[in-house]
Amino acid sequence: MKQYRNYIGGRFVDSDRCFDDVDPADGRVVARVHEANRAMVDAAIAAARSAVAGPWGKMPVADRAALLYRVADEIERRFDDFLEAEMSDTGKPTALASTLDIPRGAANFRVFADILKTAPLESFMTDLPGGAQALNYTVRKPLGVVGIISPWNLPLLLLTWKVAPALACGNAVVCKPSEETPGTATLLAEAMDAVGMPPGVFNLVHGFGPGSAGEFITTSPDIDAITFTGESRTGSAIMRAAAEHVRPISFELGGKNAAIVFADCDFEKTVDGMMRAIYMNSGQVCLCSERVFVERPLHDRFVQALTERLAAVRLGWPKDPQTTMGPLISAEHRDKVLGYYALARDEGARIVAGGGVPSFGDARDNGFWIEPTVIAGLPDSARCMKEEIFGPICHISVFDDEAEVIRRANDTRYGLAATIWTSNLNRAHRVSQAMKVGLAWVNSWFLRDLRTPFGGTGLSGIGREGGMHSMNFYSELTNVCIRIDQEPT
Numbered sequence: 001m002k003q004y005r006n007y008i009g010g011r012f013v014d015s016d017r018c019f020d021d022v023d024p025a026d027g028r029v030v031a032r033v034h035e036a037n038r039a040m041v042d043a044a045i046a047a048a049r050s051a052v053a054g055p056w057g058k059m060p061v062a063d064r065a066a067l068l069y070r071v072a073d074e075i076e077r078r079f080d081d082f083l084e085a086e087m088s089d090t091g092k093p094t095a096l097a098s099t100l101d102i103p104r105g106a107a108n109f110r111v112f113a114d115i116l117k118t119a120p121l122e123s124f125m126t127d128l129p130g131g132a133q134a135l136n137y138t139v140r141k142p143l144g145v146v147g148i149i150s151p152w153n154l155p156l157l158l159l160t161w162k163v164a165p166a167l168a169c170g171n172a173v174v175c176k177p178s179e180e181t182p183g184t185a186t187l188l189a190e191a192m193d194a195v196g197m198p199p200g201v202f203n204l205v206h207g208f209g210p211g212s213a214g215e216f217i218t219t220s221p222d223i224d225a226i227t228f229t230g231e232s233r234t235g236s237a238i239m240r241a242a243a244e245h246v247r248p249i250s251f252e253l254g255g256k257n258a259a260i261v262f263a264d265c266d267f268e269k270t271v272d273g274m275m276r277a278i279y280m281n282s283g284q285v286c287l288c289s290e291r292v293f294v295e296r297p298l299h300d301r302f303v304q305a306l307t308e309r310l311a312a313v314r315l316g317w318p319k320d321p322q323t324t325m326g327p328l329i330s331a332e333h334r335d336k337v338l339g340y341y342a343l344a345r346d347e348g349a350r351i352v353a354g355g356g357v358p359s360f361g362d363a364r365d366n367g368f369w370i371e372p373t374v375i376a377g378l379p380d381s382a383r384c385m386k387e388e389i390f391g392p393i394c395h396i397s398v399f400d401d402e403a404e405v406i407r408r409a410n411d412t413r414y415g416l417a418a419t420i421w422t423s424n425l426n427r428a429h430r431v432s433q434a435m436k437v438g439l440a441w442v443n444s445w446f447l448r449d450l451r452t453p454f455g456g457t458g459l460s461g462i463g464r465e466g467g468m469h470s471m472n473f474y475s476e477l478t479n480v481c482i483r484i485d486q487e488p489t
Protein backbone atom coordinates (compact mmCIF):
# COMPACT_ATOMS: atom_id res chain seq x y z
CA MET A 1 0.00 0.00 0.00
CA LYS A 2 1.27 3.45 -0.95
CA GLN A 3 2.23 5.69 2.04
CA TYR A 4 1.85 9.47 1.98
CA ARG A 5 4.21 11.00 4.56
CA ASN A 6 4.74 14.46 5.97
CA TYR A 7 7.70 16.49 4.70
CA ILE A 8 9.31 18.51 7.46
CA GLY A 9 12.66 20.31 7.35
CA GLY A 10 13.66 18.44 4.18
CA ARG A 11 12.85 14.94 5.50
CA PHE A 12 9.88 12.62 4.98
CA VAL A 13 8.35 11.92 8.38
CA ASP A 14 6.15 9.00 9.48
CA SER A 15 3.35 9.22 11.99
CA ASP A 16 2.00 6.45 14.20
CA ARG A 17 -1.49 7.64 13.28
CA CYS A 18 -2.69 7.10 9.71
CA PHE A 19 -5.89 7.50 7.75
CA ASP A 20 -7.13 6.05 4.47
CA ASP A 21 -6.96 7.78 1.11
CA VAL A 22 -9.91 6.56 -0.95
CA ASP A 23 -10.47 6.52 -4.72
CA PRO A 24 -13.95 7.98 -5.18
CA ALA A 25 -14.44 6.14 -8.48
CA ASP A 26 -14.78 2.77 -6.72
CA GLY A 27 -14.28 3.35 -2.98
CA ARG A 28 -10.91 1.49 -2.93
CA VAL A 29 -8.28 2.52 -0.37
CA VAL A 30 -5.32 3.65 -2.48
CA ALA A 31 -2.92 4.91 0.18
CA ARG A 32 -2.32 5.33 3.90
CA VAL A 33 -1.75 8.91 4.96
CA HIS A 34 0.46 9.81 7.93
CA GLU A 35 -1.43 12.37 10.03
CA ALA A 36 0.78 15.06 11.54
CA ASN A 37 0.35 15.65 15.27
CA ARG A 38 0.84 19.03 16.94
CA ALA A 39 4.55 18.40 17.59
CA MET A 40 5.12 17.68 13.90
CA VAL A 41 3.27 20.82 12.82
CA ASP A 42 5.33 22.84 15.31
CA ALA A 43 8.50 21.22 13.94
CA ALA A 44 7.44 22.15 10.41
CA ILE A 45 6.85 25.75 11.46
CA ALA A 46 10.24 25.87 13.24
CA ALA A 47 11.98 24.43 10.16
CA ALA A 48 10.29 27.05 8.01
CA ARG A 49 11.38 29.80 10.41
CA SER A 50 15.02 28.63 10.22
CA ALA A 51 14.84 28.48 6.43
CA VAL A 52 13.67 32.09 6.17
CA ALA A 53 16.48 33.17 8.51
CA GLY A 54 19.03 31.15 6.52
CA PRO A 55 20.36 31.29 2.95
CA TRP A 56 16.85 31.07 1.43
CA GLY A 57 15.92 34.47 2.86
CA LYS A 58 19.01 36.02 1.24
CA MET A 59 19.02 34.09 -2.04
CA PRO A 60 19.43 36.31 -5.13
CA VAL A 61 16.23 36.66 -7.13
CA ALA A 62 17.71 34.91 -10.18
CA ASP A 63 18.63 31.84 -8.11
CA ARG A 64 15.22 31.72 -6.43
CA ALA A 65 13.49 32.00 -9.81
CA ALA A 66 15.73 29.25 -11.20
CA LEU A 67 14.61 26.91 -8.40
CA LEU A 68 10.96 27.65 -9.15
CA TYR A 69 11.50 26.85 -12.84
CA ARG A 70 13.13 23.57 -11.79
CA VAL A 71 10.06 22.67 -9.72
CA ALA A 72 7.89 23.27 -12.82
CA ASP A 73 10.25 21.10 -14.90
CA GLU A 74 10.12 18.34 -12.27
CA ILE A 75 6.31 18.34 -12.23
CA GLU A 76 6.41 17.94 -16.00
CA ARG A 77 9.09 15.24 -15.85
CA ARG A 78 6.83 13.26 -13.49
CA PHE A 79 3.64 14.26 -15.28
CA ASP A 80 2.24 10.70 -15.33
CA ASP A 81 2.82 10.19 -11.60
CA PHE A 82 1.06 13.46 -10.80
CA LEU A 83 -1.78 12.56 -13.16
CA GLU A 84 -2.22 9.12 -11.64
CA ALA A 85 -2.24 10.50 -8.08
CA GLU A 86 -4.70 13.29 -8.93
CA MET A 87 -7.04 10.87 -10.68
CA SER A 88 -7.01 8.27 -7.92
CA ASP A 89 -7.58 10.92 -5.22
CA THR A 90 -10.41 12.74 -7.00
CA GLY A 91 -11.79 10.39 -9.68
CA LYS A 92 -11.54 13.23 -12.19
CA PRO A 93 -11.18 12.16 -15.83
CA THR A 94 -7.79 12.07 -17.49
CA ALA A 95 -9.17 14.44 -20.15
CA LEU A 96 -9.53 17.09 -17.44
CA ALA A 97 -6.61 16.39 -15.12
CA SER A 98 -4.11 16.13 -17.98
CA THR A 99 -5.19 19.42 -19.55
CA LEU A 100 -6.00 21.52 -16.48
CA ASP A 101 -4.78 20.33 -13.09
CA ILE A 102 -1.27 19.07 -13.80
CA PRO A 103 -0.26 21.64 -16.45
CA ARG A 104 -1.47 24.45 -14.15
CA GLY A 105 0.60 22.96 -11.32
CA ALA A 106 3.73 23.55 -13.43
CA ALA A 107 2.51 26.84 -14.92
CA ASN A 108 1.95 28.37 -11.48
CA PHE A 109 5.68 28.02 -10.71
CA ARG A 110 6.80 29.40 -14.10
CA VAL A 111 4.46 32.37 -14.01
CA PHE A 112 5.51 33.46 -10.53
CA ALA A 113 9.20 32.93 -11.34
CA ASP A 114 8.71 35.28 -14.30
CA ILE A 115 6.79 37.81 -12.22
CA LEU A 116 9.46 37.70 -9.51
CA LYS A 117 12.12 38.67 -12.04
CA THR A 118 10.17 41.66 -13.31
CA ALA A 119 8.11 42.72 -10.25
CA PRO A 120 8.12 46.52 -10.07
CA LEU A 121 8.51 48.47 -6.86
CA GLU A 122 6.96 51.89 -6.26
CA SER A 123 8.93 55.09 -5.95
CA PHE A 124 7.75 58.67 -5.55
CA MET A 125 9.69 61.93 -5.52
CA THR A 126 7.94 64.42 -3.23
CA ASP A 127 8.57 68.17 -3.50
CA LEU A 128 8.93 69.83 -0.09
CA PRO A 129 8.57 73.51 0.86
CA GLY A 130 11.83 75.41 0.31
CA GLY A 131 13.04 73.21 -2.55
CA ALA A 132 14.01 70.11 -0.67
CA GLN A 133 12.69 66.76 -1.86
CA ALA A 134 11.90 63.36 -0.45
CA LEU A 135 12.60 60.17 -2.33
CA ASN A 136 10.22 57.39 -1.30
CA TYR A 137 10.88 53.87 -2.47
CA THR A 138 9.46 50.53 -1.46
CA VAL A 139 11.38 47.44 -0.47
CA ARG A 140 9.80 43.99 -0.74
CA LYS A 141 10.60 41.50 2.03
CA PRO A 142 9.23 38.05 2.87
CA LEU A 143 6.43 37.85 5.43
CA GLY A 144 8.15 34.86 7.04
CA VAL A 145 6.29 31.57 7.52
CA VAL A 146 3.07 31.22 5.51
CA GLY A 147 0.43 28.64 6.45
CA ILE A 148 -1.34 27.28 3.37
CA ILE A 149 -4.58 25.29 3.65
CA SER A 150 -6.09 23.96 0.45
CA PRO A 151 -9.21 22.04 -0.66
CA TRP A 152 -9.81 18.83 -2.63
CA ASN A 153 -11.47 20.00 -5.82
CA LEU A 154 -8.39 21.11 -7.82
CA PRO A 155 -5.74 19.84 -5.43
CA LEU A 156 -2.44 20.52 -7.22
CA LEU A 157 -3.67 23.62 -9.04
CA LEU A 158 -4.92 25.33 -5.90
CA LEU A 159 -2.01 24.32 -3.66
CA THR A 160 0.62 25.52 -6.15
CA TRP A 161 -1.39 28.70 -6.80
CA LYS A 162 -0.36 29.68 -3.27
CA VAL A 163 2.99 27.89 -2.82
CA ALA A 164 4.56 29.39 -5.97
CA PRO A 165 4.04 33.10 -5.16
CA ALA A 166 4.76 32.55 -1.45
CA LEU A 167 8.16 31.02 -2.34
CA ALA A 168 8.77 33.60 -5.06
CA CYS A 169 8.53 36.28 -2.36
CA GLY A 170 11.13 34.46 -0.24
CA ASN A 171 8.82 32.98 2.37
CA ALA A 172 8.88 29.43 3.69
CA VAL A 173 5.60 27.52 3.77
CA VAL A 174 3.78 24.95 5.86
CA CYS A 175 1.08 23.39 3.69
CA LYS A 176 -1.87 21.26 4.61
CA PRO A 177 -3.70 19.77 1.64
CA SER A 178 -7.21 18.41 2.02
CA GLU A 179 -7.40 15.08 3.83
CA GLU A 180 -9.30 13.83 0.73
CA THR A 181 -6.43 14.57 -1.67
CA PRO A 182 -2.98 14.09 -0.14
CA GLY A 183 -1.40 12.54 -3.28
CA THR A 184 -0.14 15.32 -5.53
CA ALA A 185 0.88 17.41 -2.49
CA THR A 186 3.18 14.54 -1.45
CA LEU A 187 4.58 14.34 -4.99
CA LEU A 188 5.16 18.09 -4.85
CA ALA A 189 7.26 17.53 -1.71
CA GLU A 190 9.24 14.92 -3.66
CA ALA A 191 9.70 17.43 -6.48
CA MET A 192 10.97 20.07 -4.02
CA ASP A 193 13.39 17.51 -2.62
CA ALA A 194 14.57 16.45 -6.08
CA VAL A 195 15.34 20.00 -7.27
CA GLY A 196 17.32 20.83 -4.13
CA MET A 197 14.92 23.25 -2.47
CA PRO A 198 16.70 24.15 0.80
CA PRO A 199 15.36 22.17 3.78
CA GLY A 200 12.51 23.89 5.59
CA VAL A 201 11.44 26.09 2.68
CA PHE A 202 8.58 23.76 1.73
CA ASN A 203 6.93 21.75 4.49
CA LEU A 204 3.93 19.47 4.13
CA VAL A 205 1.72 18.23 6.96
CA HIS A 206 -1.20 15.88 6.43
CA GLY A 207 -4.39 15.84 8.44
CA PHE A 208 -7.83 17.28 8.99
CA GLY A 209 -9.20 20.66 10.12
CA PRO A 210 -10.45 20.95 13.71
CA GLY A 211 -8.31 19.13 16.30
CA SER A 212 -5.74 18.30 13.63
CA ALA A 213 -3.07 19.84 11.40
CA GLY A 214 -5.40 22.54 10.03
CA GLU A 215 -6.18 23.89 13.47
CA PHE A 216 -2.57 23.50 14.64
CA ILE A 217 -1.43 25.75 11.77
CA THR A 218 -4.09 28.42 12.14
CA THR A 219 -3.74 28.72 15.92
CA SER A 220 0.06 28.75 16.01
CA PRO A 221 1.53 32.08 17.14
CA ASP A 222 4.54 31.41 14.88
CA ILE A 223 2.69 31.56 11.56
CA ASP A 224 3.08 34.98 9.92
CA ALA A 225 0.23 34.77 7.36
CA ILE A 226 -2.54 32.38 6.45
CA THR A 227 -3.85 31.69 2.99
CA PHE A 228 -6.87 29.45 2.65
CA THR A 229 -9.10 28.10 -0.09
CA GLY A 230 -12.25 26.24 0.89
CA GLU A 231 -15.76 26.63 2.17
CA SER A 232 -16.97 29.98 3.45
CA ARG A 233 -17.94 28.38 6.79
CA THR A 234 -14.40 27.06 7.25
CA GLY A 235 -13.12 30.51 6.37
CA SER A 236 -15.06 31.96 9.31
CA ALA A 237 -13.59 29.34 11.67
CA ILE A 238 -10.07 30.08 10.43
CA MET A 239 -10.63 33.82 10.72
CA ARG A 240 -11.59 33.38 14.37
CA ALA A 241 -8.48 31.27 14.99
CA ALA A 242 -6.24 33.72 13.11
CA ALA A 243 -7.63 36.74 14.94
CA GLU A 244 -5.84 35.76 18.15
CA HIS A 245 -2.43 36.65 16.75
CA VAL A 246 -3.38 39.34 14.15
CA ARG A 247 -1.80 38.46 10.78
CA PRO A 248 -2.63 38.79 7.12
CA ILE A 249 -5.20 36.38 5.71
CA SER A 250 -6.20 35.66 2.15
CA PHE A 251 -9.41 33.71 1.58
CA GLU A 252 -10.74 32.14 -1.62
CA LEU A 253 -14.13 30.76 -0.58
CA GLY A 254 -17.39 29.44 -2.00
CA GLY A 255 -19.72 30.74 -4.69
CA LYS A 256 -23.31 30.64 -5.88
CA ASN A 257 -22.50 31.89 -9.32
CA ALA A 258 -24.92 33.20 -11.93
CA ALA A 259 -24.81 32.65 -15.67
CA ILE A 260 -26.82 35.04 -17.84
CA VAL A 261 -27.74 33.89 -21.33
CA PHE A 262 -29.15 36.61 -23.58
CA ALA A 263 -31.23 35.71 -26.62
CA ASP A 264 -28.65 37.33 -28.94
CA CYS A 265 -25.84 34.94 -27.91
CA ASP A 266 -24.03 32.59 -30.27
CA PHE A 267 -26.22 29.63 -29.38
CA GLU A 268 -23.92 26.66 -30.04
CA LYS A 269 -20.91 28.29 -28.38
CA THR A 270 -23.08 29.23 -25.42
CA VAL A 271 -24.37 25.69 -24.92
CA ASP A 272 -20.79 24.35 -25.17
CA GLY A 273 -19.56 26.98 -22.72
CA MET A 274 -22.39 26.40 -20.29
CA MET A 275 -21.82 22.63 -20.27
CA ARG A 276 -18.33 23.40 -18.98
CA ALA A 277 -19.48 26.14 -16.62
CA ILE A 278 -22.04 23.89 -14.95
CA TYR A 279 -20.53 20.42 -15.09
CA MET A 280 -16.72 20.71 -15.20
CA ASN A 281 -15.18 18.52 -12.50
CA SER A 282 -18.70 17.25 -11.68
CA GLY A 283 -19.70 20.78 -10.72
CA GLN A 284 -17.00 20.85 -8.03
CA VAL A 285 -15.36 24.11 -9.10
CA CYS A 286 -15.98 27.21 -7.02
CA LEU A 287 -16.65 29.12 -10.26
CA CYS A 288 -19.38 26.77 -11.55
CA SER A 289 -22.72 28.30 -12.50
CA GLU A 290 -25.44 26.89 -10.25
CA ARG A 291 -27.95 29.63 -11.18
CA VAL A 292 -28.59 29.98 -14.92
CA PHE A 293 -30.83 32.80 -16.17
CA VAL A 294 -31.99 32.52 -19.80
CA GLU A 295 -33.82 35.28 -21.71
CA ARG A 296 -37.38 34.20 -22.53
CA PRO A 297 -37.14 33.89 -26.36
CA LEU A 298 -34.24 31.41 -26.00
CA HIS A 299 -35.34 29.63 -22.85
CA ASP A 300 -37.05 26.48 -24.19
CA ARG A 301 -34.46 25.91 -26.91
CA PHE A 302 -31.63 26.30 -24.39
CA VAL A 303 -33.18 23.88 -21.89
CA GLN A 304 -33.73 21.31 -24.63
CA ALA A 305 -30.17 21.64 -25.96
CA LEU A 306 -28.63 21.36 -22.50
CA THR A 307 -30.74 18.31 -21.71
CA GLU A 308 -29.70 16.64 -24.96
CA ARG A 309 -26.06 17.37 -24.23
CA LEU A 310 -26.44 15.85 -20.74
CA ALA A 311 -27.58 12.58 -22.28
CA ALA A 312 -24.18 12.40 -24.00
CA VAL A 313 -22.15 12.91 -20.80
CA ARG A 314 -20.00 9.83 -20.15
CA LEU A 315 -19.69 8.89 -16.49
CA GLY A 316 -16.70 6.60 -16.82
CA TRP A 317 -13.47 5.35 -15.35
CA PRO A 318 -11.03 8.25 -14.88
CA LYS A 319 -8.36 6.64 -17.07
CA ASP A 320 -10.72 6.22 -20.04
CA PRO A 321 -10.01 9.11 -22.43
CA GLN A 322 -13.69 9.11 -23.47
CA THR A 323 -14.87 9.84 -19.90
CA THR A 324 -16.32 13.32 -19.53
CA MET A 325 -17.48 13.25 -15.91
CA GLY A 326 -16.19 11.60 -12.77
CA PRO A 327 -17.71 10.91 -9.34
CA LEU A 328 -18.03 13.30 -6.42
CA ILE A 329 -15.13 13.42 -3.98
CA SER A 330 -16.59 11.35 -1.13
CA ALA A 331 -19.64 9.53 0.20
CA GLU A 332 -20.17 12.41 2.63
CA HIS A 333 -20.13 15.00 -0.14
CA ARG A 334 -22.44 12.88 -2.31
CA ASP A 335 -24.91 12.68 0.61
CA LYS A 336 -24.75 16.47 0.90
CA VAL A 337 -25.45 16.97 -2.81
CA LEU A 338 -28.22 14.33 -2.82
CA GLY A 339 -29.67 16.19 0.17
CA TYR A 340 -29.95 19.25 -2.09
CA TYR A 341 -31.55 17.17 -4.86
CA ALA A 342 -34.18 16.10 -2.27
CA LEU A 343 -34.52 19.64 -0.92
CA ALA A 344 -35.09 20.94 -4.46
CA ARG A 345 -38.02 18.52 -4.82
CA ASP A 346 -39.38 19.59 -1.41
CA GLU A 347 -39.09 23.24 -2.41
CA GLY A 348 -41.20 22.51 -5.50
CA ALA A 349 -38.54 22.20 -8.22
CA ARG A 350 -39.19 20.38 -11.46
CA ILE A 351 -36.43 17.86 -12.20
CA VAL A 352 -35.70 18.44 -15.89
CA ALA A 353 -32.87 15.92 -16.17
CA GLY A 354 -30.96 13.59 -13.84
CA GLY A 355 -31.65 13.82 -10.14
CA GLY A 356 -30.49 10.38 -9.06
CA VAL A 357 -27.57 7.99 -8.63
CA PRO A 358 -26.38 5.98 -11.66
CA SER A 359 -25.96 2.23 -11.55
CA PHE A 360 -23.06 0.60 -13.43
CA GLY A 361 -23.08 -3.10 -12.54
CA ASP A 362 -19.35 -2.95 -11.77
CA ALA A 363 -16.97 -1.64 -9.06
CA ARG A 364 -18.10 1.92 -9.74
CA ASP A 365 -21.23 1.06 -7.76
CA ASN A 366 -18.95 1.28 -4.68
CA GLY A 367 -17.90 4.81 -5.68
CA PHE A 368 -19.58 8.16 -5.15
CA TRP A 369 -21.31 8.84 -8.47
CA ILE A 370 -24.27 11.06 -9.08
CA GLU A 371 -26.28 12.04 -12.15
CA PRO A 372 -25.72 15.43 -13.72
CA THR A 373 -28.92 17.32 -13.11
CA VAL A 374 -31.01 20.25 -14.31
CA ILE A 375 -33.82 21.68 -12.20
CA ALA A 376 -36.30 24.49 -12.76
CA GLY A 377 -39.27 26.21 -11.25
CA LEU A 378 -37.81 27.47 -7.96
CA PRO A 379 -38.30 31.02 -6.69
CA ASP A 380 -35.07 33.02 -6.26
CA SER A 381 -35.66 32.83 -2.49
CA ALA A 382 -35.45 29.00 -2.31
CA ARG A 383 -32.58 27.54 -0.28
CA CYS A 384 -31.36 25.69 -3.38
CA MET A 385 -30.99 29.12 -5.02
CA LYS A 386 -29.11 30.60 -2.07
CA GLU A 387 -26.75 27.88 -0.82
CA GLU A 388 -23.70 26.53 -2.60
CA ILE A 389 -24.36 22.90 -3.59
CA PHE A 390 -20.98 22.11 -5.23
CA GLY A 391 -22.25 19.32 -7.45
CA PRO A 392 -23.26 18.72 -11.09
CA ILE A 393 -26.50 20.65 -10.90
CA CYS A 394 -27.96 23.92 -12.12
CA HIS A 395 -31.29 25.65 -11.82
CA ILE A 396 -32.57 27.35 -14.97
CA SER A 397 -34.77 30.45 -14.63
CA VAL A 398 -36.33 32.61 -17.31
CA PHE A 399 -35.91 36.41 -17.44
CA ASP A 400 -37.36 39.24 -19.52
CA ASP A 401 -35.08 42.24 -19.25
CA GLU A 402 -31.57 43.32 -18.41
CA ALA A 403 -32.29 45.30 -15.24
CA GLU A 404 -34.33 42.40 -13.85
CA VAL A 405 -31.62 39.82 -14.48
CA ILE A 406 -28.87 42.01 -13.01
CA ARG A 407 -30.92 42.42 -9.82
CA ARG A 408 -31.68 38.69 -9.59
CA ALA A 409 -28.13 37.55 -10.38
CA ASN A 410 -26.79 39.87 -7.66
CA ASP A 411 -29.33 38.63 -5.10
CA THR A 412 -26.82 36.48 -3.21
CA ARG A 413 -24.46 36.84 -0.27
CA TYR A 414 -21.69 35.25 -2.35
CA GLY A 415 -19.80 37.21 -5.00
CA LEU A 416 -17.26 35.07 -6.78
CA ALA A 417 -17.95 34.76 -10.52
CA ALA A 418 -20.47 35.44 -13.27
CA THR A 419 -20.61 34.42 -16.91
CA ILE A 420 -22.53 36.43 -19.49
CA TRP A 421 -23.40 35.26 -23.00
CA THR A 422 -24.31 37.91 -25.57
CA SER A 423 -23.20 39.28 -28.94
CA ASN A 424 -24.07 42.87 -27.95
CA LEU A 425 -20.79 44.57 -27.05
CA ASN A 426 -22.32 47.40 -25.03
CA ARG A 427 -24.46 45.02 -23.04
CA ALA A 428 -21.45 42.78 -22.41
CA HIS A 429 -19.58 45.66 -20.75
CA ARG A 430 -22.64 47.05 -18.97
CA VAL A 431 -23.80 43.79 -17.44
CA SER A 432 -20.37 42.42 -16.55
CA GLN A 433 -19.49 45.67 -14.73
CA ALA A 434 -22.82 45.58 -12.86
CA MET A 435 -22.14 42.12 -11.42
CA LYS A 436 -21.18 42.12 -7.72
CA VAL A 437 -18.39 39.61 -8.25
CA GLY A 438 -14.62 39.42 -8.38
CA LEU A 439 -14.63 37.67 -11.76
CA ALA A 440 -16.95 38.32 -14.70
CA TRP A 441 -16.48 36.33 -17.90
CA VAL A 442 -18.14 37.27 -21.20
CA ASN A 443 -18.72 34.54 -23.80
CA SER A 444 -16.28 32.41 -21.83
CA TRP A 445 -15.78 30.84 -18.44
CA PHE A 446 -12.69 29.95 -16.35
CA LEU A 447 -10.47 31.52 -19.01
CA ARG A 448 -7.38 32.47 -17.02
CA ASP A 449 -4.50 34.87 -17.31
CA LEU A 450 -2.54 34.24 -14.13
CA ARG A 451 -1.45 37.88 -13.87
CA THR A 452 -5.03 39.06 -13.25
CA PRO A 453 -6.71 39.51 -9.84
CA PHE A 454 -8.60 36.41 -8.70
CA GLY A 455 -10.99 36.36 -5.74
CA GLY A 456 -14.47 37.17 -4.56
CA THR A 457 -16.64 39.57 -2.63
CA GLY A 458 -19.00 38.91 0.29
CA LEU A 459 -19.04 35.28 1.44
CA SER A 460 -16.71 34.38 -1.47
CA GLY A 461 -13.55 35.65 0.11
CA ILE A 462 -11.15 38.29 1.28
CA GLY A 463 -8.47 39.76 -0.95
CA ARG A 464 -7.23 38.96 -4.43
CA GLU A 465 -4.49 36.59 -5.56
CA GLY A 466 -2.83 36.44 -8.98
CA GLY A 467 0.10 38.32 -10.50
CA MET A 468 1.19 41.32 -8.46
CA HIS A 469 -1.79 40.86 -6.12
CA SER A 470 -0.20 37.63 -4.90
CA MET A 471 3.25 39.23 -4.76
CA ASN A 472 1.86 42.00 -2.56
CA PHE A 473 -0.01 39.62 -0.26
CA TYR A 474 3.04 37.40 0.28
CA SER A 475 5.39 40.36 0.89
CA GLU A 476 6.01 42.79 3.67
CA LEU A 477 6.52 46.19 2.04
CA THR A 478 8.76 48.73 3.73
CA ASN A 479 8.67 52.30 2.48
CA VAL A 480 12.02 54.07 2.71
CA CYS A 481 11.77 57.88 2.71
CA ILE A 482 14.99 59.88 2.18
CA ARG A 483 15.09 63.64 2.51
CA ILE A 484 17.25 65.30 -0.14
CA ASP A 485 18.34 68.87 0.69
CA GLN A 486 19.27 71.14 -2.21
CA GLU A 487 21.95 73.02 -0.24
CA PRO A 488 25.34 71.28 0.00
CA THR A 489 25.98 70.61 3.69
Ligand code: NAD
Nearest residue numbers: 150151152177178208209214215230231234252253254286
Ligand atom coordinates in the same frame (compact mmCIF):
# COMPACT_ATOMS: atom_id res chain seq x y z
P1 NAD B 1 -13.25 22.83 3.31
O1 NAD B 1 -13.44 24.20 3.81
O2 NAD B 1 -14.08 21.75 3.90
O3 NAD B 1 -11.74 22.34 3.50
C1 NAD B 1 -10.66 23.07 2.93
C2 NAD B 1 -9.42 22.81 3.75
O4 NAD B 1 -9.60 23.35 5.06
C3 NAD B 1 -9.09 21.34 3.97
O5 NAD B 1 -7.70 21.18 3.87
C4 NAD B 1 -9.59 21.08 5.37
O6 NAD B 1 -8.94 20.01 6.02
C5 NAD B 1 -9.26 22.40 6.05
N1 NAD B 1 -10.05 22.72 7.23
C6 NAD B 1 -11.34 22.39 7.49
N2 NAD B 1 -11.72 22.91 8.69
C7 NAD B 1 -10.66 23.59 9.18
C8 NAD B 1 -10.41 24.33 10.37
N3 NAD B 1 -11.37 24.52 11.28
N4 NAD B 1 -9.19 24.87 10.56
C9 NAD B 1 -8.23 24.73 9.63
N5 NAD B 1 -8.39 24.02 8.49
C10 NAD B 1 -9.59 23.47 8.25
O7 NAD B 1 -13.45 22.92 1.72
P2 NAD B 1 -13.47 21.72 0.69
O8 NAD B 1 -14.72 20.94 0.92
O9 NAD B 1 -12.15 21.02 0.72
O10 NAD B 1 -13.55 22.51 -0.70
C11 NAD B 1 -14.74 22.89 -1.30
C12 NAD B 1 -15.06 24.34 -1.00
O11 NAD B 1 -13.97 25.17 -1.40
C13 NAD B 1 -16.26 24.89 -1.75
O12 NAD B 1 -17.00 25.72 -0.91
C14 NAD B 1 -15.64 25.71 -2.86
O13 NAD B 1 -16.46 26.71 -3.40
C15 NAD B 1 -14.44 26.26 -2.18
N6 NAD B 1 -13.41 26.66 -3.15
C16 NAD B 1 -13.20 27.99 -3.39
C17 NAD B 1 -12.25 28.37 -4.33
C18 NAD B 1 -11.99 29.82 -4.67
O14 NAD B 1 -10.99 30.09 -5.35
N7 NAD B 1 -12.82 30.77 -4.26
C19 NAD B 1 -11.51 27.41 -5.00
C20 NAD B 1 -11.77 26.07 -4.72
C21 NAD B 1 -12.70 25.70 -3.78
Ligand code: 6OD
Nearest residue numbers: 153161285286287448454
Ligand atom coordinates in the same frame (compact mmCIF):
# COMPACT_ATOMS: atom_id res chain seq x y z
O1 6OD C 1 -7.53 29.40 -11.60
C1 6OD C 1 -7.22 29.72 -10.45
O2 6OD C 1 -6.17 30.33 -10.18
C2 6OD C 1 -8.12 29.38 -9.34
N1 6OD C 1 -7.77 29.84 -8.13
C3 6OD C 1 -9.22 28.62 -9.56
C4 6OD C 1 -10.15 28.26 -8.57
C5 6OD C 1 -11.11 27.37 -8.85
C6 6OD C 1 -12.08 26.96 -7.87
O3 6OD C 1 -12.50 25.84 -7.72
